[in-house]
Amino acid sequence: MDRVNSGILLVDKPKGITSHDVVARVRRLAGTRKVGHAGTLDPMATGLLVLGVNHATRLLHHLVGLDKEYLATIRLGASTTTDDAEGEVVAEASEASIAAVSGEAIAEEIAKLTGEIDQVPSAVSAVKIDGKRAYQRVRDGETVEIAPRRVTISAFEVLETRRAPDTVDLDVRVECSSGTYVRALARDLGDALGVGGHLTALRRTRIGRFAVADAPELDDLVVEDSMLSAADAAARALPVVTLDDRQAVDLGHGKRIAAPDDAPRDIPIAAVAPDGRLVAIVERRGAAQFKVVTGFPSETSAQAGEGRA
Numbered sequence: 001m002d003r004v005n006s007g008i009l010l011v012d013k014p015k016g017i018t019s020h021d022v023v024a025r026v027r028r029l030a031g032t033r034k035v036g037h038a039g040t041l042d043p044m045a046t047g048l049l050v051l052g053v054n055h056a057t058r059l060l061h062h063l064v065g066l067d068k069e070y071l072a073t074i075r076l077g078a079s080t081t082t083d084d085a086e087g088e089v090v091a092e093a094s095e096a097s098i099a100a101v102s103g104e105a106i107a108e109e110i111a112k113l114t115g116e117i118d119q120v121p122s123a124v125s126a127v128k129i130d131g132k133r134a135y136q137r138v139r140d141g142e143t144v145e146i147a148p149r150r151v152t153i154s155a156f157e158v159l160e161t162r163r164a165p166d167t168v169d170l171d172v173r174v175e176c177s178s179g180t181y182v183r184a185l186a187r188d189l190g191d192a193l194g195v196g197g198h199l200t201a202l203r204r205t206r207i208g209r210f211a212v213a214d215a216p217e218l219d220d221l222v223v224e225d226s227m228l229s230a231a232d233a234a235a236r237a238l239p240v241v242t243l244d245d246r247q248a249v250d251l252g253h254g255k256r257i258a259a260p261d262d263a264p265r266d267i268p269i270a271a272v273a274p275d276g277r278l279v280a281i282v283e284r285r286g287a288a289q290f291k292v293v294t295g296f297p298s299e300t301s302a303q304a305g306e307g308r309a
Contacts, residue, residue: 005032006054007227010215015046022049022218030054030223038063039178039207044086047204048212053223056230058294062268062281063237065178066208067154072174072199074186076101077167079196083122083183093195095165101193103161106170109192113185114156118148121181152177156185169200209236230296231278234270238281241271241290248273251280252298256289268293 013022019040027035036057038050047070052060077098080087123146155175162169174182183199190197205212210233216226234240247257251271263269265284273279277298282290 005030006056007052007229008056008059008233009051009053009221009223009226009228010210010212011049011051011221012212012215012217013041013046013049014218016043018043019049023051025218026051026053026221026223029221036060038066039068041204042084042086042202044084044199045202045204047202048207048210048215049204050207050210053227055297056233058296059230059234059278059281061294062234063208063210066210066237067152067175067177068180068204068208069155069206070174070176070182071159071201071203071205072172072182072186073201074170074172074189074197075167075200076106076170076190076193076195076197078198079187079190080198081123082198083181083187084199084202087198091196092166097195098166098168101168101195105193106158106161106168106189109189110156110158112192113188114153116150116152119151119181119184119188120148121146122184122187149179151180153180153185168195229276229278231270231272231276234278234281235272238268238270239264241269241282243271243273243279245274247271248277248279251282251290251292252295254292254295256285256291259284259288259290261288263288263290 009026011022011026013019019037023035023037027033030053032054034054034057036052038052038060041047041049050063077093078089079091080089153174153176155173157173158170159173160171174185182202186197186199241263243251250257263284268281268283269290270278271280271282271290278296280292280296281294283293285291
């Protein structure tokens with residue numbers, strides 16, 4: 001039987017390299033240039049990257065918006081240009097000010113940063129301003145103003161507190177919506193407490209139902225052994241409808257098919273063939289029809305297409 005040559009990979013990114021570096025490594029390991037990821041991590045950060053290989057890259061669009069969990073260390077007592085340890089220190093609080101920050105005050109300000117909040121991303125972020133990344137504008141010497149965005153912080157809890165005369169380090173766990181900047185939480189917490197703050201460590205532990213505990217480290221990655229099928233990955237993120245053989249053929253040709261009356265509306269649904277293959281991501285349109293949003297070719301047809309290229 002031919003080896004499945006597309007699917008989803010979970011990788012535990014090490015510190016000190018970019019997400020693009022991980023993609024480049026996986027391209028070499030998988031023997032294909034068609035590799036993408038569902039959400040970057042800064043070089044300083046470690047943890048979960050979700051990668052798509054070959055035609056499973058089409059699924060990544062539907063995984064980008066999943067909620068995420070992070071473990072992080074916030075250092076109170078200093079602000080930096082990047083809101084993390086990679087930047088230059090621009091302000092430091094006095095030892096007296098730091099000593100005056102109580103656990104109760106920390107808990108009170110964290111509570112204010114929990115739930116739905118308006119967050120201003122860090123100036124050196126990947127947010128686009130008039131088509132240009134904010135971090136590039138900063139590097140070009142421009143003054144950057146980024147509009148706040150609505151994000152949801154489902155959990156923001158302190159796991160451990162370590163005090164020194166000139167700093168307070170908080171190990172925290174954060175669950176948040178896609179688009180949240182944890183280093184902006186560190187900055188805003190420090191500002192609210194009057195002593196400044198930035199991140200010194202960040203680890204992504206979960207994206208939706210994908211966990212870093214299931215991800216091999218990059219140096220240990222064996223692509224063939226670690227690949228999740230597109231159908232398995234989609235089932236972790238989306239509702240699933242099981243097709244019969246005729247429906248699978250019709251959806252595979254881009255046709256609309258009848259949808260059950262109880263099928264949810266206006267949300268993506270994974271449509272899976274009887275043999276377990278992901279045929280398409282569909283949405284219920286009109287009275288009771290599924291329309292293809294994203295189609296997935298079979299392995300055999302994809303390989304035949306590659307052979308003709």
